[in-house]
Amino acid sequence: MSLQTDKREFNERTTDGIGNPFMRNAVSSAQDSLKTRRLTAAASLGDWEQWRTLGQQIRQHTLKHLDYYLGQLADNIEKKGGHIYFAKTKEEASDYIRDIIVKKKAKKIVKSKSMVTEEIEMNHVLMEAGCELIETDLGEYILQMDDWDPPSHIVAPALHKDRTQIQSVFTEKLGYTGDESPENLARFARTVLRQKFLEADVGITGCNFAVANLGAINLVTNEGNGDLTAAIPKTHIAVMGMERIVPTLEEMEVLDNLLCRSAVGQKLTSYISVIGPSASGETDGPEDFHLVVVDNGRSDILGSEFNEALQCIRCGACLNVCPVYRHIGGHAYGSIYPGPIGAVITPLLGGYDDYKELPFASSLCAACTDVCPVKIPLHEQLILHRQKIVKEKRTGAVERLQMKTAGRLLSSRVLFGKALRFANPASRLLSRHGRIVRGPELVRGWINTRDLSQPVKQQDSFRAWLDKRKGGAGQ
């Protein structure tokens, strides 16, 4: 998979999403139940706003001194006998990983969920090199078994499927014979996966945060699959976006707290681990540790007006409150990063040619900004995108002209007055029973589903009423 998960037009993808009751039901009930859980988990920390500010400060500080911390991380990993590789492009990243696999003559690979490996199309590269690759995160495993169905949520990749669908995937692809209870489905997957862990030559994981002063990585999972992936195979390759780093364990602790509460409404998840090159004499852990730090466009974002987007800790909370995501689902975004944060970073990583609609797929209700544990002003970033898209003249010529005209009209009392005098009779012409039933192309979609009331006739206008009053408050 790559950043792009669906090449169809945005409109086609959203129509698809809107027409999928299974998915919408799954998404909205998940949103509704997560909301309460998140609020309770947040409240138990004390002053949530202060925690958010702290999270924001940690992320901003680290980004500001990213060079320093990446250098420190590299030194510490090498000191402990591990390897670190800085990949500028996605090709460099996946080539490096393939080279290790080839050198080790590895055939079987287990993987713990990682968005960035999707971004660099690693699965594809490794499978082409003849490896068997198994996703061990339950959600990802389901998607893999379903012929690599794309993920639809950052934290819960298979959120769009319900248990019946999962049961039929398992039955069809793996000969599962049990019922559709989540416990039985999970138990079955666990039995299959346990064998895969034991057989694997290489384990590949993502990285929630790299801890600079330790030369280690932090993994946060609910199923423990990240730990098994890192601990059992002889070789461990961790892959991270270059911004996912913290100075010390102390900052990691703060961010893990924010992450777990925001993502799943838990104080902490079941497994929080810190893993690095194993010191000599230790009996567990991999013999060979590699950390691949992926740039793939991130250094262009660093220091730009979109810098704050790099603060993201991928908790998915913004998706869990987004009313647009609620109705169109994750696949409609056409990217491995859906929802509000996806609408911000996907165009940055993948360009406007493919993703210029995403920043407009928001009502700017700011629910995402409000919930983000590291205070990314997501809705403002969407406006910034819109400004760039407009500046690059990627919006329609008609719209640009309308905006220009409206800009003039709405900044001058005289012109606006003329428009007012025109608007009332014009709307009457287009209306039936007090409802505007026809209209210019611009508002047609709106009128298809809603009635637009005609201006109230009792007064000519608010200004005229003011003018007529004794004492003349109006002017």
Add this chain to the structure above:
Amino acid sequence: MKVSIFSTCLVDLMTPNVGIAMVEVLERLGCEIDHPASQVCCGQPAYNSGYLEDSRLAMKNMMLAFEHSDYVVGPSGSCIAMFHEYPKIFKGDPNWELKAIALKEKAYEFTQFIVRVLGVTDVGASLEGTATYHRSCHMTRLLGERETPFQLLEQVQGLQLEPLKNSDNCCGFGGTFSVKMPEISGQMVDEKCGCVVDTGADILISADMGCLLNIGGRLSRKGEPVKIMHIAEVLNQQNTAAKGGSPT
């Protein structure tokens, strides 16, 4: 107290009765009203669509229009929230930054002004009926005002307020969003209408006319008998049964 009314282009164009109600309530509370004539629009539609340059014209016009006002009060949480964005937008501009800050500091949404500046929660309104209240996203999240409408509505005699499920979810208006992405917006407003109808209320109240036109338009298309009223109209009612306001 001298108060400059910011009537908003939507009220000017579509629902003058909301502006009238606002003036009448404020006058009853002892305010001396003026309406600087050169005002038009806060610039939000163009700004939110990415047309920064085109929207700046409207914003500058507003800063000049209210330059000499003590207080600026408008019937829209969303437009007032837009005023609050001006200092960010004009940051570093030697001619406009200070004007932007000045406007932000004296601009209040209608209910906010009554409660926070005038210190009044009972305006002497009475209206028989059952109502539910729609919080607009910009008022609650951008302007950060969640309480004042409820403080005022609780004092309206005869009015029973029903809680609205998922009240923090956007109604799908979002200005040009509802025009640009009508399909998605339509789904959002549909869900909102369902929640409104489920409350069993006869009236839907809000402090933002945009949301009301959006939800009201959909309710009307679905044939639901819920009336929409701007909160200024509610607060201007005295001893009347719910006869509905604009413009359903």
